Amino acid sequence: MQFWIIQGLNSLSLGGLLFLLSSGFSLIFGLMRLANLTHGAFFMLGTYFGATALRSWSGLNIWVTALGAGIAVAIIGGLFERLVLTRLKTNPLGQVLVTLGMSFIISDACLMLWGGDSIPVPTPRNLQAPTRVFGFVFPTYRLVLVACAIVAAIVLYFLIERTRVGAMIRAGVDDRQMARAVGIPVSRLFTLVFCLGAGIAGAGGVLGGPILSAYPGLDADMLPLALIVVILGGIGSLLGAFIGSFIIGFVYTFGTALFPELAYIILFLPMIFVIAFRPQGLFGRVGA
Amino acid sequence: MKWIAATLLAVLFLFPPFVAGDFYVNLASQILIAAIFALSLNLLVGFGGMTSLGHASYLGVAAYVSALLTSRYGFGHGMAAIIAIAGTIAMAAFFGVIALRATGLGFLMITLALSQVLWGLAYRLSNVTNGDNGIAGLNRPAPFGISLDTPTAFYWFTLIVATFAFLTMAVFVSSSFGSSLKGVRDQPRRMAALGFNPWMIRWITFIYAGFWGGVSGLLYVYYNKYIHPTSLSTTSSAEALLGVIAGGSGTLGGPVVGAALVLLLKNYASAYVERWNMLLGLVFLFIVLMMPAGIVPGLARLAAGLRRRSR
Numbered sequence: 001m002q003f004w005i006i007q008g009l010n011s012l013s014l015g016g017l018l019f020l021l022s023s024g025f026s027l028i029f030g031l032m033r034l035a036n037l038t039h040g041a042f043f044m045l046g047t048y049f050g051a052t053a054l055r056s057w058s059g060l061n062i063w064v065t066a067l068g069a070g071i072a073v074a075i076i077g078g079l080f081e082r083l084v085l086t087r088l089k090t091n092p093l094g095q096v097l098v099t100l101g102m103s104f105i106i107s108d109a110c111l112m113l114w115g116g117d118s119i120p121v122p123t124p125r126n127l128q129a130p131t132r133v134f135g136f137v138f139p140t141y142r143l144v145l146v147a148c149a150i151v152a153a154i155v156l157y158f159l160i161e162r163t164r165v166g167a168m169i170r171a172g173v174d175d176r177q178m179a180r181a182v183g184i185p186v187s188r189l190f191t192l193v194f195c196l197g198a199g200i201a202g203a204g205g206v207l208g209g210p211i212l213s214a215y216p217g218l219d220a221d222m223l224p225l226a227l228i229v230v231i232l233g234g235i236g237s238l239l240g241a242f243i244g245s246f247i248i249g250f251v252y253t254f255g256t257a258l259f260p261e262l263a264y265i266i267l268f269l270p271m272i273f274v275i276a277f278r279p280q281g282l283f284g285r286v287g288a
Numbered sequence: 289m290k291w292i293a294a295t296l297l298a299v300l301f302l303f304p305p306f307v308a309g310d311f312y313v314n315l316a317s318q319i320l321i322a323a324i325f326a327l328s329l330n331l332l333v334g335f336g337g338m339t340s341l342g343h344a345s346y347l348g349v350a351a352y353v354s355a356l357l358t359s360r361y362g363f364g365h366g367m368a369a370i371i372a373i374a375g376t377i378a379m380a381a382f383f384g385v386i387a388l389r390a391t392g393l394g395f396l397m398i399t400l401a402l403s404q405v406l407w408g409l410a411y412r413l414s415n416v417t418n419g420d421n422g423i424a425g426l427n428r429p430a431p432f433g434i435s436l437d438t439p440t441a442f443y444w445f446t447l448i449v450a451t452f453a454f455l456t457m458a459v460f461v462s463s464s465f466g467s468s469l470k471g472v473r474d475q476p477r478r479m480a481a482l483g484f485n486p487w488m489i490r491w492i493t494f495i496y497a498g499f500w501g502g503v504s505g506l507l508y509v510y511y512n513k514y515i516h517p518t519s520l521s522t523t524s525s526a527e528a529l530l531g532v533i534a535g536g537s538g539t540l541g542g543p544v545v546g547a548a549l550v551l552l553l554k555n556y557a558s559a560y561v562e563r564w565n566m567l568l569g570l571v572f573l574f575i576v577l578m579m580p581a582g583i584v585p586g587l588a589r590l591a592a593g594l595r596r597r598s599r
Contacts, residue, residue, distance in 0.1 A: 084573065094576040096393065098577070100572065101571075104565045108563050112563065220404070224405065261414075263408075264412060268402065272386055275389045275390075
């Protein structure tokens with residue numbers, strides 16, 4: 001029983017992390033029609049920033065670090081979008097290829113700067129004590145992580161559904177040319193959404209640090225999970241990213257715990273199933 | 289003009305064993321293997337309009353199957369090659385059914401996800417694939433009793449296979465099936481209205497590209513006598529895609545030139561700098577931003593411009 005509950009919690013916390021990663025990916029894809037293959041690298045960059053900051057200043061709060069790293073990664077993402085991606089507006093394939101090139105550059109730069117050994121990220125001291133619920137012992141940090149993802153989901157939902165900027169983004173997702181015609185600055189929205197997505201991924205990287213620790217190849221481990229989440233949940237759908245993240249969180253965690261060598265095969269079973277019966281994903285709109 | 293270029297290229301490929309040392313002959317063999325791989329990817333990217341980021345799957349799986357069968361289960365090379373190719377074709381057929389549910393970026397993401405799954409499997413399934421250590425101590429086949437252990441012998445073998453691959457793929461794209469493939473790339477709905485089955489045309493091409501990917505994988509493992517999970521990685525797929533795009537997708541000569549450039553760059557760069565991945569990323573940015581059509585179409589346009597001026 002203890003095994004199932006602990007693995008269940010691990011699944012939830014992985015699902016939370018995946019949501020922080022894939023929500024940005026999905027938003028960027030929805031608005032810009034761009035598969036941002038740098039997203040895993042943004043996540044990893046956040047983890048490395050967080051690891052460095054938290055290990056250098058022992059009194060630093062993880063929330064402040066996440067915010068700072070998120071902003072730093074958002075700035076890097078924004079520069080990349082402004083300087084490179086906007087030049088390739090008419091060339092969607094070229095855009096994907098430069099994001100791939102950028103991911104190689106970032107991951108190699110991380111290897112150069114931080115070396116090949118994995119760097120553990122300390123768990124915040126006030127969250128190290130385990131929590132007891134119904135006689136079961138839970139690691140507190142993982143519970144907090146799930147709460148973070150839920151808060152992020154609610155904030156994003158209100159941002160997209162209830163604010164003026166969100167309405168503009170939705171208009172851009174539905175019909176980019178029409179949105180331009182009624183005076184919405186779509187190009188500026190692109191930059192905003194790209195920064196937002198990169199920033200969430202960077203902050204998620206910091207928060208995931210205590211569980212995953214920073215190591216070379218983290219990007220290559222996280223990107224396929226994000227891709228599978230988005231394919232599963234439906235491209236451009238926030239709800240799809242949320243549900244998909246937790247499904248993949250469960251499948252991957254239990255797969256790794258029960259059949260460690262076949263976890264990757266099990267991972268892609270739900271994807272095949274969804275693609276076979278609903279190619280647009282669980283919550284994707286037709287033709288998105 | 290085209291024929292002059294083709295003759296030049298043929299002479300260039302017949303040259304190395306007679307004048308160059310072992311190092312360059314081996315380099316030429318590697319170029320030929322990379323060229324077959326890039327040509328097979330080009331069938332999808334250039335002629336089919338299906339940009340795959342998971343083509344290393346076919347190279348890697350064929351190489352792994354052959355390596356495992358010959359080293360662990362005592363199969364002969366002939367039988368192992370047949371099983372490896374058959375397995376690769378079956379996998380391409382299955383992956384094709386999944387990936388071709390989507391087009392465009394969806395297709396790209398699914399092929400990437402599938403290949404990452406195989407890459408992860410090669411790392412984690414260590415009691416079969418030997419994980420990060422790879423499978424070492426393999427040997428080369430000896431077709432008709434001729435040993436391929438010297439660089440020159442292996443080069444001739446590779447050249448024969450590569451020539452055959454190039455000609456068959458050239459026939460494939462200029463056949464009526466190739467024309468319908470280009471039709472489906474440009475105007476899928478009109479082709480469907482004309483009574484063609486776009487899905488089936490794409491699927492057959494996908495399998496055919498997987499087949500040649502598998503052949504290049506066999507040559508790859510024969511050449512290296514070693515196989516490691518990196519051969520299945522995104523970097524490996526991306527190198528081939530860069531070769532196709534840098535050389536010029538949708539042309540026959542382009543991928544050969546592009547693959548040769550990427551390989552030479554990798555070889556020479558790794559002698560001076562340690563950071564191949566970063567260089568690969570920078571070259572990607574440069575090629576896409578500066579010459580999106582690729583080198584071969586760029587040169588062809590230049591040649592056409594010169595001819596017009598001289599007239």
